Amino acid sequence: MEDRNSQRLTAAARSVFEHLAARADTKISIRLWDGTEIPLGDNVEPGLCVSLSGPGVIGSLLRSPKPETLLRLYAEGQIDFHGADLYTFMETARVRNSRKRLRGINKLFIARKLLPFLFARSAPAKIEHTFEGDESGRNRKAGDNRDYIQFHYDVSNAFYELFLDDEMVYSCAYFADWNDTLEQVQRNKVDMVCRKLQLQPGESMLDIGCGWGALLFHAARHYGVRAHGVTLSANQLSYVQDKAQQLGLSDKVTAELKDYSDLDGSYDKIASIGMCEHVGIDNMPDYMSKVRSMLPDRGIFLNHGITRPGKRTMKQFRKMRPERRLLAKYIFPGGELDHLGHLIQSMEAVGFDVHDVEGWRDHYALTCKLWSQRLWERRDEVIALVGEEKYRMWLLYLIGVSFSLGDGSARIYQIVATKHASRGASGMPPTREHLYAPRDNSNTAEC
Helix, strand or coil, X not given: CHHHHHHHHHHHHHHHHHHHHHHHCCCCEEECCCCCEEECCCCCCCCCEEEECCHHHHHHHHHCCCHHXXXXXXXXXXXXXXXXXXXXXXXXXXXXXXXXXXXXXXXXXXXXXXXXXXXXXXXXXXXXXXXXXXXXXXXXXXXXXXXXXXXXXCCCHHHHHCCCCCCCCCCCCCCCCCCCCHHHHHHHHHHHHHHHHCCCCCCEEEEECCCCCHHHHHHHHHHCCEEEEEECCHHHHHHHHHHHHHCCCCCCEEEEECCHHHCCCXXXXXXXXXXXXXXXXXXXXXXXXXXXXXXXXXXXXXXEEEECCCCCCHHHHCCCCHHHHHHHHHCCCCCCCECHHHHHHHXXXXXXXXXXXXXXXXXXXXXXXXHHHHHHHCHHHHHHHHCHHHXXXXXXXXXXXXXXXXXXXXXXXXXXXXXXXXXXXXXXCCCCHHHCCCCCCCCCCCC
């Protein structure tokens, strides 16, 4: 009886996917639990398929048709992808104008065929790597960021070493050529930040959210500055301090475990790379005010952060869609993307003079693609280190960010501004030649 029921479900699933294939016309196939493969188009790529572990996968999606259900089934391996790295697979599988194409499906036929699956059960899909608390971060106050940061960044330094470049830069790279290596484009990036800050030997620089210190070390070694970083990740702090000692730069590069709201002191130049996403929109004015308070008049501030396109109203903009809530719950708790207009408004409102805004969307889309492919290539090492669930979640996260940036639903900008505390000229160069002209490194020490 059980075998006969399984055969009926297999036949029903095949009918459904064959019906969808005529309209979807993708380059992939579906592999059912009995090994049957159904091409979802006329020109499928050999070996490129999605596998379903059993009828319960379809049953779970019917009973709870939400993105979270799909994510859980994927994280548990009940849905899997074969034939290429996941980025290439998803890029190949994407169907343009999919909603328009699927309008002609026979909904009654689909519903009748899928009805028996409502009673098909599978093993419960439970994700262990979940942030316990208010993942949205909407109710936090300044200084409440440590749990959010540590959830995302303290996976382990060894984990990040498996897919980042040699200097451990975990932010958007800068491509002078789209075919350059990840190592080269990340060197390009930290050097471009130094150029935009117009660093000079003997100056002091603060890096808020310093990561594993790539900008700190580059600025100290190639620009002769005293570089100080702050982070809320214990793993990152230990890494920076150990590296500074190994390189003999402990007198030039320092770091501490501290929230931006507790910062004090004065710095000639300040960088904030991938930090404003953690601040929260409600806290953005206070954040900008804190940064300004640590700069001298005409001191330069560079803010580098991911944004989303603005909406007609802030209420519309801040509506939290299901996919964003999933990202916050499982990968990036407390993250809230602002829009460019509000970021600039927050800066100008506290007395910053904005000079330059540069979009790096294409650069970050490619950066995340390269990260995802490195993670996939070293999947055995990653799984041995953090487990298959976390590997799958992170792989999907990096690919999702890459597609969001590539499609334009997410953006990323570098904003250069100076503290405007007195009237008169800004003191900025008349052109952007300083960003690209060859540099004389004779006055800086190489380590």
